[in-house]
Amino acid sequence: MSSADTRNQVIQAYPDHPTYNCAKCSTVIALQDEAITKLFQGRxxxxxxxxxxxxxxxxxxxxxxxxxxxxxxxDAFCMMCNERMGWYYHKASDFSQKYKEGKYLLEREKLVKENAWMLDDASPS
Incomplete structure:
Protein backbone atom coordinates (compact mmCIF):
# COMPACT_ATOMS: atom_id res chain seq x y z
CA MET A 1 0.00 0.00 0.00
CA SER A 2 1.48 3.36 -0.98
CA SER A 3 1.50 6.38 1.32
CA ALA A 4 -1.22 7.99 -0.82
CA ASP A 5 -3.49 5.02 0.00
CA THR A 6 -3.16 5.62 3.76
CA ARG A 7 -4.06 9.32 3.81
CA ASN A 8 -7.69 8.64 4.72
CA GLN A 9 -6.99 5.92 7.26
CA VAL A 10 -7.43 7.02 10.85
CA ILE A 11 -4.46 6.37 13.11
CA GLN A 12 -5.94 4.90 16.29
CA ALA A 13 -3.14 5.15 18.84
CA TYR A 14 0.52 5.60 19.59
CA PRO A 15 1.16 3.05 22.37
CA ASP A 16 3.19 4.48 25.25
CA HIS A 17 3.34 7.96 23.69
CA PRO A 18 1.50 11.00 25.10
CA THR A 19 -0.81 12.52 22.50
CA TYR A 20 -3.12 15.44 21.89
CA ASN A 21 -6.60 14.25 20.95
CA CYS A 22 -9.67 15.95 19.52
CA ALA A 23 -11.70 17.29 22.46
CA LYS A 24 -14.95 16.49 20.65
CA CYS A 25 -14.40 12.84 19.58
CA SER A 26 -11.04 11.80 21.19
CA THR A 27 -9.34 11.00 17.87
CA VAL A 28 -5.53 11.19 18.08
CA ILE A 29 -4.33 14.43 16.45
CA ALA A 30 -0.63 14.73 17.35
CA LEU A 31 2.14 13.41 19.56
CA GLN A 32 2.88 15.80 22.42
CA ASP A 33 6.57 15.54 21.49
CA GLU A 34 5.80 17.23 18.15
CA ALA A 35 5.01 20.57 19.82
CA ILE A 36 7.45 23.31 18.85
CA THR A 37 5.89 25.99 21.05
CA LYS A 38 2.70 26.48 23.03
CA LEU A 39 2.88 30.28 22.87
CA PHE A 40 1.06 30.87 19.57
CA GLN A 41 -2.26 32.63 19.17
CA GLY A 42 -5.12 30.80 17.46
CA ARG A 43 -8.56 32.08 16.53
CA ASP A 75 -7.96 25.16 7.92
CA ALA A 76 -7.39 21.69 9.42
CA PHE A 77 -10.38 19.52 10.41
CA CYS A 78 -10.62 16.33 12.45
CA MET A 79 -11.17 13.40 10.07
CA MET A 80 -13.67 11.76 12.42
CA CYS A 81 -15.99 14.58 13.58
CA ASN A 82 -15.06 17.43 11.18
CA GLU A 83 -14.25 19.83 14.06
CA ARG A 84 -11.96 22.68 12.97
CA MET A 85 -8.74 22.05 14.92
CA GLY A 86 -6.59 24.90 13.60
CA TRP A 87 -4.71 25.40 10.36
CA TYR A 88 -1.75 24.30 8.26
CA TYR A 89 0.87 26.84 7.14
CA HIS A 90 1.54 26.42 3.41
CA LYS A 91 3.52 29.63 2.86
CA ALA A 92 4.68 32.69 4.75
CA SER A 93 5.24 35.93 2.85
CA ASP A 94 7.76 37.35 5.33
CA PHE A 95 11.19 35.70 5.42
CA SER A 96 11.29 35.77 9.23
CA GLN A 97 8.13 33.61 9.31
CA LYS A 98 9.30 30.89 6.86
CA TYR A 99 9.97 28.48 9.76
CA LYS A 100 6.17 28.00 10.04
CA GLU A 101 5.84 26.57 6.54
CA GLY A 102 4.78 22.92 6.59
CA LYS A 103 3.70 23.16 10.25
CA TYR A 104 0.32 23.05 12.01
CA LEU A 105 -1.25 25.51 14.42
CA LEU A 106 -3.58 23.52 16.68
CA GLU A 107 -6.08 25.36 18.88
CA ARG A 108 -5.56 24.54 22.57
CA GLU A 109 -9.29 24.61 23.31
CA LYS A 110 -9.91 21.90 20.68
CA LEU A 111 -7.42 19.45 22.23
CA VAL A 112 -7.24 17.15 25.24
CA LYS A 113 -4.03 15.63 26.56
CA GLU A 114 -3.74 11.86 26.68
CA ASN A 115 -0.64 10.99 28.70
CA ALA A 116 -0.66 7.18 28.23
CA TRP A 117 0.34 6.66 31.84
CA MET A 118 0.37 3.07 33.04
CA LEU A 119 -0.30 2.11 36.63
CA ASP A 120 2.16 -0.28 38.19
CA ASP A 121 0.36 -3.57 38.91
CA ALA A 122 2.85 -4.54 41.61
CA SER A 123 1.57 -4.22 45.17
CA PRO A 124 3.73 -2.34 47.67
CA SER A 125 5.82 -4.68 49.82
Missing amino acids: DGRGFLMHSAVNLKLGSREDRSLITGVHTVA
Whole structure:
Protein backbone atom coordinates (compact mmCIF):
# COMPACT_ATOMS: atom_id res chain seq x y z
CA MET A 1 0.00 0.00 0.00
CA SER A 2 1.48 3.36 -0.98
CA SER A 3 1.50 6.38 1.32
CA ALA A 4 -1.22 7.99 -0.82
CA ASP A 5 -3.49 5.02 0.00
CA THR A 6 -3.16 5.62 3.76
CA ARG A 7 -4.06 9.32 3.81
CA ASN A 8 -7.69 8.64 4.72
CA GLN A 9 -6.99 5.92 7.26
CA VAL A 10 -7.43 7.02 10.85
CA ILE A 11 -4.46 6.37 13.11
CA GLN A 12 -5.94 4.90 16.29
CA ALA A 13 -3.14 5.15 18.84
CA TYR A 14 0.52 5.60 19.59
CA PRO A 15 1.16 3.05 22.37
CA ASP A 16 3.19 4.48 25.25
CA HIS A 17 3.34 7.96 23.69
CA PRO A 18 1.50 11.00 25.10
CA THR A 19 -0.81 12.52 22.50
CA TYR A 20 -3.12 15.44 21.89
CA ASN A 21 -6.60 14.25 20.95
CA CYS A 22 -9.67 15.95 19.52
CA ALA A 23 -11.70 17.29 22.46
CA LYS A 24 -14.95 16.49 20.65
CA CYS A 25 -14.40 12.84 19.58
CA SER A 26 -11.04 11.80 21.19
CA THR A 27 -9.34 11.00 17.87
CA VAL A 28 -5.53 11.19 18.08
CA ILE A 29 -4.33 14.43 16.45
CA ALA A 30 -0.63 14.73 17.35
CA LEU A 31 2.14 13.41 19.56
CA GLN A 32 2.88 15.80 22.42
CA ASP A 33 6.57 15.54 21.49
CA GLU A 34 5.80 17.23 18.15
CA ALA A 35 5.01 20.57 19.82
CA ILE A 36 7.45 23.31 18.85
CA THR A 37 5.89 25.99 21.05
CA LYS A 38 2.70 26.48 23.03
CA LEU A 39 2.88 30.28 22.87
CA PHE A 40 1.06 30.87 19.57
CA GLN A 41 -2.26 32.63 19.17
CA GLY A 42 -5.12 30.80 17.46
CA ARG A 43 -8.56 32.08 16.53
CA ASP A 44 -10.07 31.20 19.90
CA GLY A 45 -7.10 31.60 22.25
CA ARG A 46 -3.80 29.79 22.70
CA GLY A 47 -2.43 27.64 19.93
CA PHE A 48 0.36 25.09 19.64
CA LEU A 49 2.76 25.15 16.70
CA MET A 50 3.34 21.50 15.78
CA HIS A 51 5.91 19.78 13.55
CA SER A 52 3.28 17.29 12.39
CA ALA A 53 -0.26 16.07 12.97
CA VAL A 54 -2.40 13.10 11.94
CA ASN A 55 -6.08 12.40 11.31
CA LEU A 56 -6.66 15.85 9.85
CA LYS A 57 -8.08 16.90 6.51
CA LEU A 58 -7.26 20.27 5.04
CA GLY A 59 -9.64 22.84 3.63
CA SER A 60 -8.90 25.20 0.76
CA ARG A 61 -5.77 27.32 0.73
CA GLU A 62 -6.30 30.99 1.43
CA ASP A 63 -4.19 34.03 2.16
CA ARG A 64 -4.95 35.04 5.74
CA SER A 65 -3.80 38.14 7.59
CA LEU A 66 -2.48 36.94 10.95
CA ILE A 67 -0.67 38.74 13.78
CA THR A 68 2.72 38.06 12.15
CA GLY A 69 1.68 39.00 8.60
CA VAL A 70 -0.01 37.39 5.62
CA HIS A 71 0.28 33.60 5.38
CA THR A 72 -1.14 31.06 2.94
CA VAL A 73 -2.96 28.61 5.19
CA ALA A 74 -5.62 25.92 5.06
CA ASP A 75 -7.96 25.16 7.92
CA ALA A 76 -7.39 21.69 9.42
CA PHE A 77 -10.38 19.52 10.41
CA CYS A 78 -10.62 16.33 12.45
CA MET A 79 -11.17 13.40 10.07
CA MET A 80 -13.67 11.76 12.42
CA CYS A 81 -15.99 14.58 13.58
CA ASN A 82 -15.06 17.43 11.18
CA GLU A 83 -14.25 19.83 14.06
CA ARG A 84 -11.96 22.68 12.97
CA MET A 85 -8.74 22.05 14.92
CA GLY A 86 -6.59 24.90 13.60
CA TRP A 87 -4.71 25.40 10.36
CA TYR A 88 -1.75 24.30 8.26
CA TYR A 89 0.87 26.84 7.14
CA HIS A 90 1.54 26.42 3.41
CA LYS A 91 3.52 29.63 2.86
CA ALA A 92 4.68 32.69 4.75
CA SER A 93 5.24 35.93 2.85
CA ASP A 94 7.76 37.35 5.33
CA PHE A 95 11.19 35.70 5.42
CA SER A 96 11.29 35.77 9.23
CA GLN A 97 8.13 33.61 9.31
CA LYS A 98 9.30 30.89 6.86
CA TYR A 99 9.97 28.48 9.76
CA LYS A 100 6.17 28.00 10.04
CA GLU A 101 5.84 26.57 6.54
CA GLY A 102 4.78 22.92 6.59
CA LYS A 103 3.70 23.16 10.25
CA TYR A 104 0.32 23.05 12.01
CA LEU A 105 -1.25 25.51 14.42
CA LEU A 106 -3.58 23.52 16.68
CA GLU A 107 -6.08 25.36 18.88
CA ARG A 108 -5.56 24.54 22.57
CA GLU A 109 -9.29 24.61 23.31
CA LYS A 110 -9.91 21.90 20.68
CA LEU A 111 -7.42 19.45 22.23
CA VAL A 112 -7.24 17.15 25.24
CA LYS A 113 -4.03 15.63 26.56
CA GLU A 114 -3.74 11.86 26.68
CA ASN A 115 -0.64 10.99 28.70
CA ALA A 116 -0.66 7.18 28.23
CA TRP A 117 0.34 6.66 31.84
CA MET A 118 0.37 3.07 33.04
CA LEU A 119 -0.30 2.11 36.63
CA ASP A 120 2.16 -0.28 38.19
CA ASP A 121 0.36 -3.57 38.91
CA ALA A 122 2.85 -4.54 41.61
CA SER A 123 1.57 -4.22 45.17
CA PRO A 124 3.73 -2.34 47.67
CA SER A 125 5.82 -4.68 49.82
